[in-house]
Amino acid sequence: MPIKLKSILGLSFLxxxxxxxxxxVHIGDIDQSQGTLTPFTIQVNELGxxxxxxxxxxxxxxxxxxTSEDLELVAFILAISNFGPKTGNPVYNDAYAAKVLxxxxxxxxxxxxTGLTSVREATNVGPVxxxxxxxxxxxxxxxxxNNI
Amino acid sequence: MLKNTLLFSLLALSLTGCVGLNTVSMxxxxxxxxxxxxxxxxxxxxxxxxxxxxxxxxAVDKLKGQCPTGKIEGVYTKHQTTGYVLMFKREVIxxxxxxxx
Numbered sequence: 155m156p157i158k159l160k161s162i163l164g165l166s167f168l169x170x171x172x173x174x175x176x177x178x179v180h181i182g183d184i185d186q187s188q189g190t191l192t193p194f195t196i197q198v199n200e201l202g203x204x205x206x207x208x209x210x211x212x213x214x215x216x217x218x219x220x221t222s223e224d225l226e227l228v229a230f231i232l233a234i235s236n237f238g239p240k241t242g243n244p245v246y247n248d249a250y251a252a253k254v255l256x257x258x259x260x261x262x263x264x265x266x267x268t269g270l271t272s273v274r275e276a277t278n279v280g281p282v283x284x285x286x287x288x289x290x291x292x293x294x295x296x297x298x299x300n301n302i
Numbered sequence: 303m304l305k306n307t308l309l310f311s312l313l314a315l316s317l318t319g320c321v322g323l324n325t326v327s328m329x330x331x332x333x334x335x336x337x338x339x340x341x342x343x344x345x346x347x348x349x350x351x352x353x354x355x356x357x358x359x360x361a362v363d364k365l366k367g368q369c370p371t372g373k374i375e376g377v378y379t380k381h382q383t384t385g386y387v388l389m390f391k392r393e394v395i396x397x398x399x400x401x402x403x
Contacts, residue, residue: 176355179381179394180327184366184374187403269374271362275355290359 176208177241177274184269184292196257200250202276202283206232216256218228243283251287252282258289266294281282324381331376337400339368344393352392361394369400 199285209229236244259268270291277284322323343360345352365374384391 173350174352175356176324176352176358176381176392177323179358179379180325181362181365181377181379181394181396183329183377183398184369186360186366186369186371187373212340252355269366271358273355273358290362 155250158290173278175242175276175278177276178272180272182268182270182272182291185294186268187213188294188296190295192295193290193292194258194261196254196258197286197291198250198254199284199286200247202285203246204243204281204283206230206236207281241274242285243278243281250285254287254289258291259296262293264293264296266296268292268294313343314376320385322383322385324383325379327379328375329377331374332373332401334397334401335376337369338397339365339374339400340393340395340397340401341365341368342393344391347390347392349388357392358394361396365396365398369398372399372400372402374398 166192185266206229209225213225213229214221216225258270259265268291269290273286273290275286275288277286341361341364343357343364345354345357365377375398377396380395382393382395384393
């Protein structure tokens, strides 16, 4: 296969891989008895990076066979070094999700929260990804209780 | 020979597990458990390529619709992926209790 066509195909697959991956879902209790609900969404994300995959891509596109072989070895070493259970790509900040609690409290002036849905997802584009934590929920408006 | 290979492949396919359980979660179960509500939402994709996870919101909306003025408690959420040939079905299955206050 000509090198240009191979590159175009490789790039297409890389972009096609730009997909949304769902890792975890948790739906909480929903209380619709105390008043109307106002939805909110909190989302935090961090850059995830798969170095082994990057080295693999480098090996594929390398012009000389010796460079390609070296990069394949690097990819292999990186892959076995990071082998083990993991969710999504590794990130460089292990506390990026810590701010969701403060954000959730801040977004709801009535301080009454319900229906919290926690989603852990990722958007992948080749070796790079956005590692996302989303919290969706509802603030309970006290209209009904105020009227009573 | 080819016939045997095909037959063996079909047999192997029939023995292959096709459902992957991704996550399971549960909230506090209420004492009053008379009115069970269930719902599910799904998203199909080809060889795992997805562009949205919005089907989760659909499950929450359906659940809310089944208990419009009550409390939805004891929410059991199951997220699973079923593989067919080249096609995958991602699914969120939810069951809960609806208690009117």
